Amino acid sequence: MIDQLVLAFFLSGLVAALAYWRGSLAPSGVAGALLVGTIIYGLGGWVWGVLLALFFITASLLSHYKEQEKQAVAEKFDKGHRRDFGQVMANGGGGALVALLHGVFPSHWWLPVFLGIMGTVTADTWATELGTLSKRPPRLITTGNVVPVGTSGGISPFGTAVSFVGGLLIGFVAGLLGQMNLVSLTVISGIGGLVGSLCDSFLGATVQQIYYCDICDKETEKKVHCGQPTRPLRGWGWMNNDVVNFLSSLFGGATAVLVYSLLVA
Incomplete structure (x- = not known):
């Protein structure tokens, strides 16, 4: 296990350095990526590391997609596309926690939890980066009222669809890499992510x-x-976007476990 942790630290460092050079990570984000990557790859295994990399690569690419068109909306958000330590932990912290538990208490139940978490952060990132480009205005999820693009809690059919695809992708790749049944994993991750x-x-x-x-x-x-x-x-003073992302990822993981128990267990 020590050898795998050392290798995970080295590979995570390379990815973090490249991301910093590309402008996707702030200096503090490099430290977060190194921590999260080492734990997930070192304790979860190489497949878990690939899924983390898949999320990070797609998130980084989409953050630069039609960046000028999204500029007016991006200025509403608390942080930009250069992810800091808080953002990295909000998106990867849940997965790192599950990988740590998997390393200490091995169980087949940790995989669907991890898929649900990574499916959620991927789905949410895709919805944010692509959903803001929707031609139809978003509606508030609680009331259905039309709200300006970028409003917290606003959803659109297009944004919801791409978020589902993002979640499906995580499970599909896990299935391609030999982690149980491909169709089941795709459904588990897709539903958990959505x-x-x-x-x-x-x-x-x-x-x-x-x-x-x-x-x-x-x-x-x-x-x-x-x-x-x-x-x-409005809202609670401590409930910033990073906390929302982290809690939502855990909820997605719990949902994935429920789906897994119905389909596989």
């Missing part, structure tokens, strides 16, 4: 901390906007 992504939207619409900028009269996730402090509008 439900987890919708959970993210629900939390964003209800309890995530949202601020209001009196300068431009817009909602935002940022504490400072237009060069001035914003004022709390």
Whole structure:
């Protein structure tokens, strides 16, 4: 196991360094990626490491896709596409925790949990990066009212569809790499990812901390906007976007386990 952890540390360092050079990671994000990558690959195995890399590569590519068109929406978000330590842990921390538990208490149940978590963060990232390009305006998940693009809790048919595809991809690749039945894993990850992504939207619409900028009269996730402090509008003070992403990934993992118990166990 020591040899695998050393190899995982080395490979994670290479990926993190490349991501930093490409502008996908902030300096603190490099440390987070090194930690998450080492734990997931070192304790979960190479297939788990591949799935983590698949999420990270697609997330990085999509963050730069039509970047100019998404600029107006991106300025609403608390953080940019250069992921810091908090963002890396929000997206990869759940998977690292499961890999750690898998290393200490080996069980076949950890795989569907991991698939659900990675399916959720992939689905949510795809929904954010591609859903904002939808031609139809999003609607708030709790009321169905039309809201501006980029509003926390806003969903659209296109964004929901691409999020489902993102979740399906994680399970499909796991199946291709020999992890149990391909169709079952694809369904498990797809459903877990979709439900987890919708959970993210629900939390964003209800309890995530949202601020209001009196300068431009817009909602935002940022504490400072237009060069001035914003004022709390709704939500819990500690429930920022990173916390929402982390909790949603765990919910997606729990959903995947439920689906796994119905299909396989």
